[in-house]
Amino acid sequence: MEESITFKDRIKDSVAEFGLPRLIITGFLVLLLIMAPFVGADLPTQISNIINRFSWNGILVLAMVPMVHSGCGLNFGLPLGIISGLLGATMSIELGFTGAMSFVAAILIATPFALVFGMLYGWLLNKIKGGEMMIATYVGFSSVSLMCMMWLVLPYSSPNMVWGLAGKGLRTTISLEGYFDQALAGIAQINIGNISIPTGTLLFFALLAFAIWAFLHTKTGTAMTAVGSNPAFAKAAGVNVDRIRMLSVVMSTWLAAVGILVYEQGFGFIQLYMAPFYMALPAVSAILIGGASVNKASIMNVIVGTILFQGIVTMTPTVMNNMIHMDMSEVIRIIASMGMILFALTRKTEGSR
Amino acid sequence: METNSAPLLKLQGIKKDFNGNQVLADINLELGKGEVLGLCGENGAGKSTLMKILFGAADITETGGYSGDIYLDGQKVSFETPFEAIEAGIGMVHQEFSLIPGFDATENILLNREPEKYSFISEIFGDRLNTLDRKKMDERSAEAVEKMGVAIDRHMMINSMPVGHKQFTEIARELSKDQLKLLILDEPTAVLTEREAEALLASIKGMSERGISVIFITHRLQEVLTVCDTVAVLRDGVLVECTPASETDEARITKSMVGRSIMGVAGSDDASEQPDAPTILSIEKLWVDMPGETVRNVSLDVKEGEILGIGGLAGQGKLGIPNGIMGLYEAGGTVTFEGRQIPLNNPRICLDSSFAFVSEDRRRVGLLLDESLEWNISFPAMQIQNKFLKSYLGGLIKWRDEKAIRELTEKYIEELQIRCTGTKQNARQLSGGNQQKVCLAKAFALQPRLLFVSEPTRGIDVGAKALVLNALKKFNKESGTTVVMVSSELQELRQTCDRIAIVSGGRISGILPSSAPMEEFGTLMLKDVV
Numbered sequence: 001m002e003e004s005i006t007f008k009d010r011i012k013d014s015v016a017e018f019g020l021p022r023l024i025i026t027g028f029l030v031l032l033l034i035m036a037p038f039v040g041a042d043l044p045t046q047i048s049n050i051i052n053r054f055s056w057n058g059i060l061v062l063a064m065v066p067m068v069h070s071g072c073g074l075n076f077g078l079p080l081g082i083i084s085g086l087l088g089a090t091m092s093i094e095l096g097f098t099g100a101m102s103f104v105a106a107i108l109i110a111t112p113f114a115l116v117f118g119m120l121y122g123w124l125l126n127k128i129k130g131g132e133m134m135i136a137t138y139v140g141f142s143s144v145s146l147m148c149m150m151w152l153v154l155p156y157s158s159p160n161m162v163w164g165l166a167g168k169g170l171r172t173t174i175s176l177e178g179y180f181d182q183a184l185a186g187i188a189q190i191n192i193g194n195i196s197i198p199t200g201t202l203l204f205f206a207l208l209a210f211a212i213w214a215f216l217h218t219k220t221g222t223a224m225t226a227v228g229s230n231p232a233f234a235k236a237a238g239v240n241v242d243r244i245r246m247l248s249v250v251m252s253t254w255l256a257a258v259g260i261l262v263y264e265q266g267f268g269f270i271q272l273y274m275a276p277f278y279m280a281l282p283a284v285s286a287i288l289i290g291g292a293s294v295n296k297a298s299i300m301n302v303i304v305g306t307i308l309f310q311g312i313v314t315m316t317p318t319v320m321n322n323m324i325h326m327d328m329s330e331v332i333r334i335i336a337s338m339g340m341i342l343f344a345l346t347r348k349t350e351g352s353r
Numbered sequence: 354m355e356t357n358s359a360p361l362l363k364l365q366g367i368k369k370d371f372n373g374n375q376v377l378a379d380i381n382l383e384l385g386k387g388e389v390l391g392l393c394g395e396n397g398a399g400k401s402t403l404m405k406i407l408f409g410a411a412d413i414t415e416t417g418g419y420s421g422d423i424y425l426d427g428q429k430v431s432f433e434t435p436f437e438a439i440e441a442g443i444g445m446v447h448q449e450f451s452l453i454p455g456f457d458a459t460e461n462i463l464l465n466r467e468p469e470k471y472s473f474i475s476e477i478f479g480d481r482l483n484t485l486d487r488k489k490m491d492e493r494s495a496e497a498v499e500k501m502g503v504a505i506d507r508h509m510m511i512n513s514m515p516v517g518h519k520q521f522t523e524i525a526r527e528l529s530k531d532q533l534k535l536l537i538l539d540e541p542t543a544v545l546t547e548r549e550a551e552a553l554l555a556s557i558k559g560m561s562e563r564g565i566s567v568i569f570i571t572h573r574l575q576e577v578l579t580v581c582d583t584v585a586v587l588r589d590g591v592l593v594e595c596t597p598a599s600e601t602d603e604a605r606i607t608k609s610m611v612g613r614s615i616m617g618v619a620g621s622d623d624a625s626e627q628p629d630a631p632t633i634l635s636i637e638k639l640w641v642d643m644p645g646e647t648v649r650n651v652s653l654d655v656k657e658g659e660i661l662g663i664g665g666l667a668g669q670g671k672l673g674i675p676n677g678i679m680g681l682y683e684a685g686g687t688v689t690f691e692g693r694q695i696p697l698n699n700p701r702i703c704l705d706s707s708f709a710f711v712s713e714d715r716r717r718v719g720l721l722l723d724e725s726l727e728w729n730i731s732f733p734a735m736q737i738q739n740k741f742l743k744s745y746l747g748g749l750i751k752w753r754d755e756k757a758i759r760e761l762t763e764k765y766i767e768e769l770q771i772r773c774t775g776t777k778q779n780a781r782q783l784s785g786g787n788q789q790k791v792c793l794a795k796a797f798a799l800q801p802r803l804l805f806v807s808e809p810t811r812g813i814d815v816g817a818k819a820l821v822l823n824a825l826k827k828f829n830k831e832s833g834t835t836v837v838m839v840s841s842e843l844q845e846l847r848q849t850c851d852r853i854a855i856v857s858g859g860r861i862s863g864i865l866p867s868s869a870p871m872e873e874f875g876t877l878m879l880k881d882v883v
Contacts (some may be wrong), residue, residue, distance in 0.1 A: 219735060219742055219751040225724070226732055232718045236681065237733035238704040296723075 019291050021343055025308050025336070032315040039322035044194035046315060053310040055185065055201035056266040059259035060283045061290075061306045062205070063252050065212055067132075068297040069221075070248035071228030072125055074287070074341075077136035078280035080121055080143045081256020084113035089261055089270050090170060093179055094158045103180035103265060110257040117143075118253030122246035129231075133294075137280075144277045151272050174270040183265045201266060208255070213299045215251075224248055228295055285309060285337035312336055359427045361386045361566050362407075362535055367421035369402055369413070369590075376402050377590045380421070384535070384583075389557060389567045391581035391598065393574065395610055395666070395841075399590040400570050404537050407568075408445050409438040426534070442534035444527030446541055450519050454512035459494040461511060462526045468493065497529035500563070502556040503549075517549040524556070528565075536560065537568045542576060554580045572666055572882050574603045586610055607875035611843055630656040633835050634803055639686035640859075641670070641677025648673035648684075649859030655803070660829050660836040662850030662867065664843050666878055670859040671839050672713055675805035679703050679710045681718075690803065704737045709801035711792045713808035713839070715785070719792040722781040726773060729780050729791050730765055731758045734798040765794035769824050786817025793821065797828055804828075806838045810845060822849050843874055857881045 036043050060078065067075045075081075088110025097105040121139055128135050152169040156162055161174050175181075187200025215221045227234045227244045235241050260279070264270050287297055290305020316332045360383040367380040377399045384390050394400045405412065406419050409432025413419060423430050425441055432438040435445075452461045460467075468489035475482045494507050505518050505525070514522070520541055527536055538557070542550040550573075557567050557580050571577060577584055578598055586594040586609040594601075594609040634655040641648035648670040655661050665671040677684035680700035688695045690706055703710075712718040721729050734740040741758045742751040762776040769790040773783055780791055789809060796804055806825060810818040826849060829836045840846050846853050847867045854864045855874060858881030865873055 214750075217753050219739070219753070222728070222732070222753055223736055226721055226728070226736075229721045229723050230717075232714075233721050233732075234736075235700060236679075236710065236712060236718050238701045238737045240701075 021340065022289060022291055022304075022308070025289055025312065029308060029311045029315065032312075032319050035319050035323075036315065039319055041318045041322055042194060046318060048195040048197070049314045050307065050311045051195075051197055051202075052185075052266060053314055054306050055198045055205060056263045057259075057283070057286065057310055058205040058302065058306050059208055059255060059262050060279060061286045061302045062209055062212060062299075063255035063259050064283060064287045064292070065297050065299070065302060066224065066248040066251040066255070068287075068292060068295060069216065069228045070224045070245045071231060071295060072245055072248060072252075073133040073136070073294050074284045075136060075249075075252050075256070076133055076280050076284065077121060077139040077143075078252075078256050078283055079140040079276035080117050081114055081253035082260040082276040082279055083143055083147050084117055084253065085110045085257035085260035085264075086147075086270065086272060086276065087113050088257060089180075089264060090156060090161060090174070090272075093161060093174075094156055098179055100180065100183045103183035103261065106180065106261050107258055110261065111254065114254040114257040115250055118250035119246065121253060122249030125249055126242045126245055140280055141277070144274065147276075148273050170272055172271065172273050172275075174272070176264060176268050176270060180261075180265045181268045184262060185266050198266065201262060204262060208258070209299050209302065212255075220244070220247070281337055281341065282309065282313075282333075285340040288340045288343070289336075309336070360384055360424075361388075361426060363424040364403075364407075365422045365424070367403065367406060367419060367423070369399075369406060369419040371416055375590055377406075377419070380587075380592050382585060382592065382595065384566050384568070386534075386566060387561045387564045388583065389561050389569060389581045391577035391584045392568055392570045392587065393572075393577060393584065393606055393610055394587035395843075398587040398610075400587055401539065402590075403587070404445065404539060404568070404570070407438070408432065408443060408537065409434050409436075411435075439530070440532070442530075442532040443537065444530060444533050444535070445537040446520070446523045446527060446539060448539050450523060452511045452519060452522060455510065457508050457510050458505060458514070458518075458522045458525070459490055459507045461522055462494045462497055462507075462529050463490050464526070466530070493529060494525065497525045500528045500559070501525050502559045503552045517545045520545060521549075521553075524553075528560070533565055535566045535568070537570075539570045540572065541569075542571055542573060550576065572879065574606050574879060577606070578603065603879075604872065604876075607879065608872050611871045611875040611878075630658055633657040633691060634837075635687075635689040636674075636678070637687040637689075639674065639677060639684060639688065641673035641682050641684040643670075643673040643676050643682040646670050646673040646676070647859050648677055648856075651686075651856070651859070651861055653854060653861055653864075655835060655837060657835055658829070658833050659851045660826070660838060660849060662846035662853035663837065663839045663856060664841070664846050664853055664874065664878070665856035665862075666882065667841060669856050669878075669882065671841075671856040672807060673859075674856070675710055675807050675837065675839055676712075679708065679805065681710075681712075704733070704799075707799070707802040708805065709733075709796040709799045709803070710805045711796050711807060711809060713811060715788055715792060715811075719795075720780045720788055723779055725777045725779060726766070726771070726783075726791060727755075727758045727762045727776045730762050730794045730798055733795055734800075737799065740798075761798060762794075765790075765797065769794055770820060784813075784817075786813035786821070789813055789817065789821055790824070793824055793828075800832065801834055804834050804836045806836060808840055809838065810840065810842065818845070825849060843871075843878075855880075 036046055063078060063081060064075050067073065088106040091109045092102045092106040095105065124139065125132050125135065156170055161170050163169050163171055184200040184204050185198035190197040190199055216225065223234060223239045224244050227239060227241050231241050286305040286309035287301055288305065289308050290301035290303070292301040292305070313333050362384040364380055364382040367377055369377040380403060392400055407423065414433055430441060453464065468486040469483035470486045471483055498505060498507060501521065501524055503521050505521050511519060511522065527533060541553060545553060554576060557569060560567055569577070569581060581598045584596055584598050584601055584606060585592060586606060588610060632654045636651060636653045639648055639651040645668055651674060663671045663674060673682065676682045677697070678688055680698050680703055684697045686697070688697060695706055696702055716722065721732065731741050735742060739751065741754045741761065743754045744751055759776050765771065766773060766776065771787050771790045773787065780788060783791065809821050809825065813821070822845065825836060825838065828834060838846065838850060850867050852864055853867055855862050855877035857878055860881060862880040863877040
């Protein structure tokens, strides 16, 4: 009897630690994976899909981590960093780089934009402590709108990117063929049957994830976590709170810029205009599904969250469509992501680490 | 003053504890109709708690109520909410104002009790659509202001009023209630100018002539003696004295307020003044703009290796001194440490000059509640002095040295007997006393030359108190660190410190050896009270 109680307690503990919402979503994903073969979907293809989508989105989710640590909350202003990345990508093509070189050039060109935008954004967030997430949302929205005009006005002329008839203004979707399409994914790609693993992209993600993990173990990284945990304590310990917050915002913005470039090399296209608008919420909800909260996030949260979120997104359409012959994917995706954000915002103080 | 045979208010055996912490023990008091009772006592003596019980405040009912009986007009009463107390004729003016800033005085005085006019609309939609009878309101507020005897502009917006007039508006509001029998004034003169205070005292006399009883809480003993019929003194939750005002004087009240006969310890057993020790810290003409703890003009010399106590009543500015020097609140003046001038308003420079500060605000400033003890204890030393870090690539990467951090934490857990499950436990889960020990450990880890400790025993139990104070003494002796300790508890300062400076009205009113008699401290505390 006694043993059964401890066993029950242990299960209870591990459930509490893992988090009920995560458990439900994991259960749902496992259910989908089991059902897949019965409804006629090819399991290896599906798994390969999940891995690929993970590799595209991982860094965008990772971009959430610095700002969560410094207490700036979830980076709803992710589009700002994404725009820096898009500027890097389009300029790299405009300047005539091709192949893998265009990817390196895109990152190099995107970096100064990300730093400048990040600093302005960080300066703004330092002015409105306590309301970061709300302001971040509007920063994201308004920067997307501004760029909608800029994409038309900026003097791009590469025939691969501008509208065919007018000869100016960028197209909404730009193919990366001949540029950095599969620039990372192609490196040491493993193909077994229907499964294809983008080793290069995964390694690149691992590299950045390790860098962030390592950063959080340094003196400055420790200060960043402390600033997020209790700014008054950090200030009393001689930490320049505003500088640390600014650093976290710049890091987050730069990661978003690199993240979108990695996404594009996997996806094969640059998407402009309203596209960045739709990138922030999936990234936010992915890290929340991974078990992060508004003020605590770890690399593990990023990995688990991205796999779960992308798993749901890829599996639901296939399985559901085969079952009920109706496109439910978008509905499920929106319910899952919005629901998760809502859930996390209501329990602002709790978090696992 | 004539009093009826049955007293208006009778308290019998009132007891109250917060989680087993006795704050009121067996209070017996009587108050006749039209009598004025002056209630004195140090901060934390239980004055406010007693008044809250009388007024049915929520924090009393929520913490398990009280024991003992209250009789009002011979009837036994027990108020669950302030509304019941108001209904029964008790009015209270709090230290913090409860007025609506955007309304004028009249509207505030009659808020929710406005005379109303019926119209046909209210016939259909009910009383909520009655209109206010402005004319009657004006009359009634004029009446209340007249009762009070102090002229205030009844049509002035609260937010454009001087602070004293706000206080009078509150009093007028209480007086406008017809059923008012007993008015409680909680330190009403603290915010008043001298002339306003005189007007208030006259007004209290007027009320008592009208048959309203008044309980008057204040730190200004002169006022008590002028206006009150009876003086009651609370000390550590015990009613130590209750005498007619004509039979007592300031010195006697002061003595009953501070003299703890139960403890009777005179001074720290190993206190030693070191007159020839060099001055390590010299403060000149310091002012600090800390809300509620304004420092006006403090000059003070701290000698190397001593424990200097800073005492005084709450709100007199003793907390402002360390907070101002450490740069947490805006300050001005000259601070010289070991012959070098320390620029103010810059926390970093203070920390670099090897000062350390244990804040009185443990939960907000003192701790990372959601991080481990390891982090809490090592963080300042890591950030300020680059301790517990491993350097790689020529100092480019400064990696946290987890092992050194754990060893440090274990050392202090043992030394200060911090009760916890391990070095990784979150600070939030510890009790108040153990959290305070973590705050001390954090400061000790900095190995400062000068340590400021602010209210080190606030809100912790007796056992932890002794431990914390002993740890401070030991640290002072073993590492030779100069300690400046700020505390509201005089007894604790006398046990720990070599010399004690008393702050009153934002100035140092005097410095005494810790063996000086209690009355002298009391006199200094009340010297320039504002």
